[in-house]
Amino acid sequence: MELRHLRAFIVVAEELNFRRAAERLHMAQPPLSQQIKRLEHEVGVTLLRRTTRQVTLTPAGQAFLDEARRCVEAAQAAVRTARLAAGGDTGVLRLGVSGPTFYEVLVLMAGKFGRHRPNVRLEITGPAFAGELIERLDRDEIDACLIRLPVPGSGIVVRKITEHPFGAVLPVGHPLAHRDRVRLAELRGEPVISYPSKRASGTVTLLHSAFLAQGFSPNIVQEAPDTHTIMLLAAVGAGIGFVPMSASHLKVPGVVLVPVSDMPALPLALAWREGDDNPVLHALISLLDEVSAECHRWPGAESAEAGT
Structure with a gap:
């Protein structure tokens, strides 16, 4: 069953006049009559009652009209949905x-x-x-x-x-905790709590490179699974940490986050296939x-x- 036949039937049913319906559909009247006959043959029932004076819907035609409208509307909705999805306006x-x-x-x-x-x-x-x-x-x-x-x-x-500068996570009682910023050399020899070397390789590599550029290696005494845990461990005296300054919103009690002036910033990016x-x-x-x-x-x- 073709959608064009359903659309033709709907227009005829609305006009109840083949001449006016043909004008609305921008087609000649004989092909329109043939489409309606073909549709009735396919459905297997008479949808329109025709006389020389008028066209009326049969009970079957009235029932069919409601469903035909729903079919045409559903087809139009499918087209709209596909176009929206193709334009990135719907989806996940x-x-x-x-x-x-x-x-x-x-x-x-x-x-x-x-x-x-x-x-x-x-x-x-x-x-x-x-x-x-x-x-x-x-x-x-x-x-x-x-x-x-x-x-x-x-x-x-x-x-x-964007990028976020490194900050040193220092216990509030640390001698440098009051500073606006510190240099890496001032933290030489401090016990460091690090991100996991096998899971946060990019951040750990930047950390090691910054230390090596100053001529020494970090004194890593412990690894922690995430930024929040690094800050908590620093708060209880397990060492100091180096995390992005964007972690300042975590507000962990007992520590301060002090920018490290001579460490490179951590780039943040969006990645996709x-x-x-x-x-x-x-x-x-x-x-x-x-x-x-x-x-x-x-x-x-x-x-x-x-x-x-």
């Missing part, structure tokens, strides 16, 4: 995140995306370290992720959004320049760049 975006040092950027990005694509459902998963998120990308379990650079693996596209043609993903990617520009207007962004 699965976004992986690493941890609380990303939350400010995540909230900004999600807010902008929600305003631009209100009919797209954003599914956020995590926390997980960069290597784990890349593995999820490879397995098509997520569409994109917010991670620290550098990114392990291949076949991944990254777009840097190379060649992924998901329209919803590309709708998010199109907003990254706006997100990045707003991040650079946040208080402290200028000083962070000056310290790198």
